[in-house]
Amino acid sequence: QQQVKQSPQSLIxxxxxxxxxxxxxxxxxxxxxxxxxxxxxxxxxxxxAIRPDVSEKxxxxxxxxxxxxxxxxxxxxxxxxxxxxxxxxxxxxGNKLVFGAGTILRVKS
Amino acid sequence: DAGxxxxxxxxxxxxxxxxxxxxxxxxxxxxxxxxxxxxxxxxELLIYFNNNVPIDDSxxxxxxxxxxxxxxxxxxxxIQPSEPRDSAVYFCAxxxxxxxxxxxxxxxxxxxxx
Numbered sequence: 001q002q003q004v005k006q007s008p009q010s011l012i013x014x015x016x017x018x019x020x021x022x023x024x025x026x027x028x029x030x031x032x033x034x035x036x037x038x039x040x041x042x043x044x045x046x047x048x049a050i051r052p053d054v055s056e057k058x059x060x061x062x063x064x065x066x067x068x069x070x071x072x073x074x075x076x077x078x079x080x081x082x083x084x085x086x087x088x089x090x091x092x093x094g095n096k097l098v099f100g101a102g103t104i105l106r107v108k109s
Numbered sequence: 110d111a112g113x114x115x116x117x118x119x120x121x122x123x124x125x126x127x128x129x130x131x132x133x134x135x136x137x138x139x140x141x142x143x144x145x146x147x148x149x150x151x152x153e154l155l156i157y158f159n160n161n162v163p164i165d166d167s168x169x170x171x172x173x174x175x176x177x178x179x180x181x182x183x184x185x186x187x188i189q190p191s192e193p194r195d196s197a198v199y200f201c202a203x204x205x206x207x208x209x210x211x212x213x214x215x216x217x218x219x220x221x222x223x
Contacts, residue, residue: 046212
């Protein structure tokens with residue numbers, strides 16, 4: 001039972017382009033939505049996070065957009081770089097952290 | 110800070126053997142989580158502890174899996190007997206006061222059961 005649905009499964013973007021990853025949730029009890037970045041052989045690392053009372057949060061080239069009424073949120077990576085190539089997970093926190101299925105991002109140089 | 114420390118990093122074992130994975134959380138963190146990652150099922154929460162007490166073990170796949178946290182600085186995840194389908198990366202993570210924004214993951218224990 002997947003509580004957070006993530007798309008696409010994989011994404012190829014040219015260097016300098018915008019990478020967009022989308023997530024949707026059903027449980028309105030979730031009150032915190034982090035994004036994690038995972039490189040091969042490493043554990044997931046917190047990238048950026050947002051609370052449902054905020055519609056957008058930006059940190060450097062990374063932006064989360066949050067639509068509470070639609071129960072959707074997305075990660076935008078501006079000016080994507082080859083070093084951004086990794087697997088990205090959206091997640092939602094209620095009383096525990098549940099993850100989306102992940103998106104494998106490849107940025108072509 | 111040293112971060113979450115897991116051992117072993119890699120383990121290859123034969124089916125039927127006992128496997129013990131170890132975790133040292135970040136000092137001061139009062140929540141500890143065990144996750145399993147596979148290609149088919151992604152990241153699954155197996156169990157988590159608060160102040161060394163198991164709070165939710167609903168993700169533990171079956172009785173062959175057990176987890177303990179004897180003190181604030183150490184936890185184990187044991188699989189006995191191990192089966193090939195247990196092959197996965199097992200992550201330990203810790204958090205301060207269960208707040209989602211402070212969950213830090215270790216680098217994982219890569220388990221292969223042959």
